[in-house]
């Protein structure tokens with residue numbers, strides 16, 4: 634199998650896109666450390682995966698990506714259990730324009746924190762074995778999503794950070810590839826935030842236009858994102874790339890040259 638002997642760590646793995654990415658990694662032979670702040674959902678998922686793949690293939694670690702201490706301890710536990718981690722997916726994210734500071738903390742600071750911890754472990758210049766880091770951004774990381782300005786800002790931040798880290802890693806010789814995925818709407822719990830006044834905050838009046846945007850773009854199955862993830866992971870020529878996953882297909886985004 635393509636990922637036999639490889640070990641991955643996925644944040645926000647208990648459900649939705651993170652769960653689908655974890656499952657495609659397992660199907661292809663990898664071992665996976667599943668991180669999520671939702672302890673009950675994560676524990677239930679771990680039990681179900683134990684039945685399918687055997688208990689030694691996964692590890693569930695309760696972890697809030699906002700906490701440096703929890704995140705560092707989670708990586709340490711995964712390394713102690715599996716020996717190393719060579720695939721890292723920063724996927725955990727929320728949509729909340731009302732509690733916008735939390736959205737910045739989870740969606741952007743959590744991705745920076747996870748990427749730096751993963752890099753510290755993987756960096757060939759400091760004894761690591763190299764690896765791949767794939768961050769889950771959004772189509773809202775490439776253009777304006779009306780009604781969700783802070784969500785949009787965090788995803789633009791993830792795109793800029795990941796591209797810069799790819800260039801930094803290449804120029805420094807770290808042996809770590811950085812890529813990102815920019816999906817359109819995907820059928821998971823987060824899209825309920827789009828019509829939830831508490832999550833839209835001062836932009837609650839934009840719930841209807843947002844619903845229309847969703848109808849126009851279509852809502853994808855999570856498997857479309859995990860298939861894209863596998864493609865990016867296995868293609869060693871991809872570094873600093875944004876894979877856009879929309880209803881008509883998946884394609885690499887062409888950024889304007891400066």
Ligand SMILES: NC(=O)C1=CN([C@@H]2O[C@H](COP(=O)(O)OP(=O)(O)OC[C@H]3O[C@@H](n4cnc5c(N)ncnc54)[C@H](O)[C@@H]3O)[C@@H](O)[C@H]2O)C=CC1
Pocket residue numbers: 644645646647648649650651668669670671696697698699724725726727739769770771772815816817818819820821822823824
């Ligand atoms: N569903 C969609 O339409 C799209 C989602 N995305 C992105 O995909 C990623 C995954 O979202 P979905 O699976 O759609 O949503 P989801 O709400 O189904 O799953 C998010 C997971 O992240 C976990 N999580 C939230 N805060 C966390 C924290 N502080 N620490 C650790 N785990 C935390 C949740 O417990 C949950 O299991 C997010 O970054 C989201 O922004 C991107 C484009 C489209």
Ligand SMILES: CCCCCC(=O)/C=C/C=C\C/C=C\C/C=C\CCCC(=O)O
Pocket residue numbers: 728770771772773775776777778779781784816817818819823824826827850
């Ligand atoms: C706030 C809830 C977020 C739900 C999950 C999500 O990220 C969904 C995003 C879907 C679409 C984003 C909408 C608009 C983005 C606008 C323009 C993209 C233009 C890209 C380009 O070609 O320049």
